[in-house]
Amino acid sequence: MTTLQQVAARAGCSLATASRALSLNGSVSDGMTRRVRRAAAELGYRPAPATGKASRRPVIGVLIPSITNPVFSSSLASIENRMLVAGHGVVIAQSHYDPAREADAVQALLNDRPTGLVLTLCDPLNTMSLPSSMPPTVLLNNRPTERFPAAVTADNFKAARELTMMLIELGHRTILFVSGTFAASDRARLRHAGYRQAIEMSGLVPLEPMQIPFVGAYDQLDLSTVLSRHAPTAIIASNDLLAFGVIGxxxxxxxxxxxxxxxxGFDGIAIGQMIDPPLTTIEMPDASMGATAASLLLDMAENAAPPRHFDIAYFLRRGGTVRAI
Structure with missing residues (x-):
């Protein structure tokens, strides 16, 4: 049976350091923690439970904007399935699309001493409020940053540009972009930027985007003012749930x-194909992205693998809510 002393020797550290790294209890650098965990994985080391206490199942922490959005539910299900195979539990926190609540949500996850984190942040470039010391972390739906170079994404900018160009090719010249607030989602900002580039490349004038809270009553959306002012022939919603609100x-x-x-719309959630007519949307690979993020995190945490960026392909699905003019 592999001992903790053998793990420490393989990692090139003291017995106390190896113990702290594996228990996530005490001050150990991220680099040393990865070395110890890799040594433990290579040697097949499993810590014995403390006398009179049940062994603690390792967990990972996942931060998502909202569990009620089918997009994040799909990714979360894939993460949980992958972690189940690896013997890890999953602890979940929500930011509710509120940057001010993210730091508290991440700290709550860290209190469970996770092996690593999968985070969907409002703005991955503005993370000063997050704890300075964090375990291996993978961004999901956010592009990689200097602080968090490991990420799993789809190209929101390119997808929005492609969707907008399709509408322009169908004869639309006045296209409105309706979105949740950009401060709450870099995905929404990237999608608007792609829309804007397509409009400008075609010699058209982009309309001022209509921003509304992500967490709210989409069924009460009022478009009367913007319709009378601009008379758009097409509307792009930054997600499918909002697209349903626009249709209503x-x-x-x-x-x-x-x-x-x-x-x-954007996302390609299943209910969009059940409405009449079916929604035209950018189908995002949410389940594949969740599974990829979980596998990448395990590779980084257990095998000290380097952080990587995976860009997963999206699909433009034509439905009946768009026509040529």
């Missing part, structure tokens, strides 16, 4: 989708 708002104004206004 248009119908309350007595307008038909797509006869009067075309509507497109």
């Amino acid at each position: 708002a248009l119908r309350r104004e007595g307008l038909c989708v797509p006869c009067d206004v075309s509507v497109a």
Whole structure:
């Protein structure tokens, strides 16, 4: 049976350091923690439970904006399935699309001494409020940063540009972008930037985006002012749930989708194919992204693998909510 002394010898550290690294109890550098965990994995070391106490199952922490959004639920299910195979539990926290709540949510995850973290942040470039010392971390849906170089993404900018170009090729010239607040989601910002580039490349004038809170009553969305001011022939919503709200708002104004206004969304959630007509949307690989993020985190935490960036392909799914004019 492999002993802790053998793990310490292989990692090139003291017995006390090896113990702290494996228990996540005490001050040990990230580099040394990875070395000790890799040595333990290579030697097949499993710590014995303390006398009279049950052994503690390792866990990872996952931060998502909202568990009620099917996008994040799909990713979370894949993460949990991957971790189940690896013998890890999953602890979940929500930011509710609020940057001010992220630091507290991450700290709550760290209190469970996780092997590592999978984070979907409002703004990965603004992380000063996050704890300075963190275990191996993978960003999910956020692009990699200097602090967090490990990330699993889809190209939101390119997808929005492609979706907007499709509408332009169908004859639309006045296209409105409706979104959750950009401060709460870098995905929304990237999608708007892709929309804007396509509009400008085509010699058109981009409309001022309509921003609303992500957490709110989409069924109460009021488009009357923006419709009377701009009379858009097409509307792009920054996610599918918001696209459903846009369709409802248009119908309350007595307008038909797509006869009067075309509507497109992002994410590709299943309910979008059950409405009539089916929603035109960018289908994001949420389940694949979740599984990839979990596997990458395990590789970094257990095998001291270097952080990497994986870009997973999206798919433009044409539905009945868009027409040519």
